[in-house]
Amino acid sequence: MQGLFSKDEPNLLVASVAFDSPLDKLFDYQVPSELSAPLQVGQRVQAPFGRANRLQIGFCVAITDLSSAHPLKTIRKVVDSRPLISAELLVLARWISSYYCCPLGKVLAGMVPASVKRSLSVKPPQLYRLTDSGRACLTNQLSVRLGPKQRAVLQTLAEDDQSGSPGLTRRSIIDRTDCSGPTLRSLVHKGYMELFAAGDCFTDEQPSEDATLSPPDWSPNSQQQKALDELNGVLVEPCFGVHLLQGVTGSGKTEVYIRAIEQIIKLGRQAIVLVPEIALTTQTLQRFRSRLPGVCVLHSGLSSTQRRQQWLQIACGYGKVVVGPRSAVFAPAKDLGLIIVDEEHEPSYKQDTQPRYHGRDVAIKRAQLLNIPVILGSATPSLESLYNSQRLPHFSLIRLSRRVHDLPMPKIEVIDLRQERRLRKGLHIFSRALESQLRRILDHGQQAILLLNRRGYAGFVSCPTCDYVLTCENCDVTLTYHRHSRSVSSGRALCHYCLSESRVPANCPTCGQKLILLGIGTQRAEQELARKFPQARFARVDSDSMDRRKYKDVLERFGRGDLDILLGTQMIAKGLDFPRVHLVGILLADTSLTVPDFRSSERTFQLAAQVAGRAGRASPGARVVLQTFNPDFPAICFATTHDYNGFARSELALRESLGYPPFGRLARVILRSPSLSAVGREANHAAAIIAQAIGRSQSPVSSHGPLPPPIGRISGQHRLQFILRAPQAKALHEVLSKARTELFKLPVHVAIDMDPVNLL
Numbered sequence: 001m002q003g004l005f006s007k008d009e010p011n012l013l014v015a016s017v018a019f020d021s022p023l024d025k026l027f028d029y030q031v032p033s034e035l036s037a038p039l040q041v042g043q044r045v046q047a048p049f050g051r052a053n054r055l056q057i058g059f060c061v062a063i064t065d066l067s068s069a070h071p072l073k074t075i076r077k078v079v080d081s082r083p084l085i086s087a088e089l090l091v092l093a094r095w096i097s098s099y100y101c102c103p104l105g106k107v108l109a110g111m112v113p114a115s116v117k118r119s120l121s122v123k124p125p126q127l128y129r130l131t132d133s134g135r136a137c138l139t140n141q142l143s144v145r146l147g148p149k150q151r152a153v154l155q156t157l158a159e160d161d162q163s164g165s166p167g168l169t170r171r172s173i174i175d176r177t178d179c180s181g182p183t184l185r186s187l188v189h190k191g192y193m194e195l196f197a198a199g200d201c202f203t204d205e206q207p208s209e210d211a212t213l214s215p216p217d218w219s220p221n222s223q224q225q226k227a228l229d230e231l232n233g234v235l236v237e238p239c240f241g242v243h244l245l246q247g248v249t250g251s252g253k254t255e256v257y258i259r260a261i262e263q264i265i266k267l268g269r270q271a272i273v274l275v276p277e278i279a280l281t282t283q284t285l286q287r288f289r290s291r292l293p294g295v296c297v298l299h300s301g302l303s304s305t306q307r308r309q310q311w312l313q314i315a316c317g318y319g320k321v322v323v324g325p326r327s328a329v330f331a332p333a334k335d336l337g338l339i340i341v342d343e344e345h346e347p348s349y350k351q352d353t354q355p356r357y358h359g360r361d362v363a364i365k366r367a368q369l370l371n372i373p374v375i376l377g378s379a380t381p382s383l384e385s386l387y388n389s390q391r392l393p394h395f396s397l398i399r400l401s402r403r404v405h406d407l408p409m410p411k412i413e414v415i416d417l418r419q420e421r422r423l424r425k426g427l428h429i430f431s432r433a434l435e436s437q438l439r440r441i442l443d444h445g446q447q448a449i450l451l452l453n454r455r456g457y458a459g460f461v462s463c464p465t466c467d468y469v470l471t472c473e474n475c476d477v478t479l480t481y482h483r484h485s486r487s488v489s490s491g492r493a494l495c496h497y498c499l500s501e502s503r504v505p506a507n508c509p510t511c512g513q514k515l516i517l518l519g520i521g522t523q524r525a526e527q528e529l530a531r532k533f534p535q536a537r538f539a540r541v542d543s544d545s546m547d548r549r550k551y552k553d554v555l556e557r558f559g560r561g562d563l564d565i566l567l568g569t570q571m572i573a574k575g576l577d578f579p580r581v582h583l584v585g586i587l588l589a590d591t592s593l594t595v596p597d598f599r600s601s602e603r604t605f606q607l608a609a610q611v612a613g614r615a616g617r618a619s620p621g622a623r624v625v626l627q628t629f630n631p632d633f634p635a636i637c638f639a640t641t642h643d644y645n646g647f648a649r650s651e652l653a654l655r656e657s658l659g660y661p662p663f664g665r666l667a668r669v670i671l672r673s674p675s676l677s678a679v680g681r682e683a684n685h686a687a688a689i690i691a692q693a694i695g696r697s698q699s700p701v702s703s704h705g706p707l708p709p710p711i712g713r714i715s716g717q718h719r720l721q722f723i724l725r726a727p728q729a730k731a732l733h734e735v736l737s738k739a740r741t742e743l744f745k746l747p748v749h750v751a752i753d754m755d756p757v758n759l760l
């Protein structure tokens, strides 16, 4: 082949580009030789795509020498001034693409916040910096008179220069000095400062001011110290390992996280803390901020400017600690030393749109790639993590079995609602026991938390004679009645799946009888609470009554003692640490027991254990009243004795007998379409594709389906699914990697859900 390319022929390069498209492959393009700066892997490019050659943006994921004579389309332009995805995160993205069966372009698209993508476009930010004559001017070596605003601007630039920053943006000069655009222009005109394009440096993202740190006046107790000693080794000499920190509620897990992170920061490295839902983490975040420097948050509730600023601070290394929900696992930390996953059992770590990744499992993978430790914390670890900690060599289990100060766990009293019903006519949301406990609390000026994990006023609108139930037009579910104002009759029926609202007919459309409301939600409990305890100061906390700001406000009022009772959904069940809560009431412990999912027992146990854990965190004598129709269910029985280990043993035995996770693995393939016949027809094709892939791989995979999931239609989309089961994830992947490209080509929407957390 010698001589084919002569010496002076330009070196031709090919870029592999991943587009955010359902097409499950990469596309090769020729890199034009006239680019102003060399293209780097991790940057986005714009290129003609598809038969119509529409210009689309995708990530460059590899650059190779041109080897084939095959003609290629050419990249039009490079979009970003620097790579948005580091080599390390690209390896992680490839793993996610393969493990969760999602096109690489879709994975990458979700890894970087939109605001960052916008701001790092190829036009680099313009920065101002002082010139020599500007400097001379400030030190009066040049006898010129400056206006006060002009002097302030030059002074600010001089200070900035001293702090080692490359320069300041127009925006930040104006923010700091309150000067005007013409002032800046005239200073440049006179040659005292100059404008330049920031090259490879990020803009002047100074760390936001840290609140003054307030170290606690106590030291870790012996169990915490033991946990920290065990972690210390892997923090100082980093090495991959998963440390499951199983600590009862109030045992001081958060304290262990904080001290481990302190250590990481001392070593000059960064940490990521994943939390299930940032909105519910107000209190935890405050604790982190009061103890640690450089705490950044990353979540969708931030404005795009804030989000971009936080992202850049982390990328620059100013940000030391990143706190955020599952997507924060992709934080661009360059020198990561530790990842913590708080409440690792929470199902919200699983994303339910593509890429359908699990934040905890991606955290473990990232830690493995970086050879650093992960801490998974929970009072009620998922059975998967518990099982792994007993079986896998790189897992270890650290237990905090006692509450701090050796406080007792609150005593739990179980109320059998069936018996309660027999004794008292009518609908009673509060049992007599709960009512008397509430009185006691209010009399003593203490506080209570009441959990009812159902929004709205009533779960059903139904006909007492013909059993008609109001259902959604778009979904196969019943509608929930939501009261509008104080009056029960002014309400709407709401679908909790497609969010559509409809009027409630007064009479049954089939038999003409008057319709009635059945089932209880937080609105009804609120009404009852106000009627029974008119003197009580309380707030209802659910996603209808609260936005982020109101929620924060309510927690502050509760903390100050301006409220006696919080009544709400799972929004008040987790993480809250209020010393004066002496009573927790679980109005209906069964809300998730009836969900047709093999994890419903686990969820029921976890929620009861979590909310019970809010009581008695600073002094003894706290009580929990748990109301249930199923006092004999194992999940309920074990919850009432705070017996996580007992529950785990019994549930694991059951799962093993059924071959459900953590014994064996699952994947779902879900087809959906507005047309019932289309989804049925394509499901037959899918069945053939899956069967063929199983045949070719010879893996021990069984496929069940096509079958309608428990909810056959959501938002007008008919759904059919396959459940794939295998003893090991590897077998599932062998099959899915063969089937995925064919499946994604079917003319209906196809989703592959590896390790699903719900089967609805």
Ligand code: ADP
Pocket (backbone or CB within 6 Å): 218, 219, 220, 221, 224, 247, 248, 249, 250, 251, 252, 253, 254, 255, 256, 404, 405, 577, 617
């Ligand atoms: P968990 O996260 O396990 O529920 P926390 O970390 O919230 O527990 O700790 C519960 C409470 O005890 C918090 O108010 C915390 O400040 C306090 N605390 C934690 N560790 C100690 C300790 N060693 N000594 C005194 N108080 C502690």
Ligand code: ZN
Pocket (backbone or CB within 6 Å): 472, 473, 474, 475, 495, 496, 497, 498, 499, 500, 715
């Ligand atoms: Zn609906």
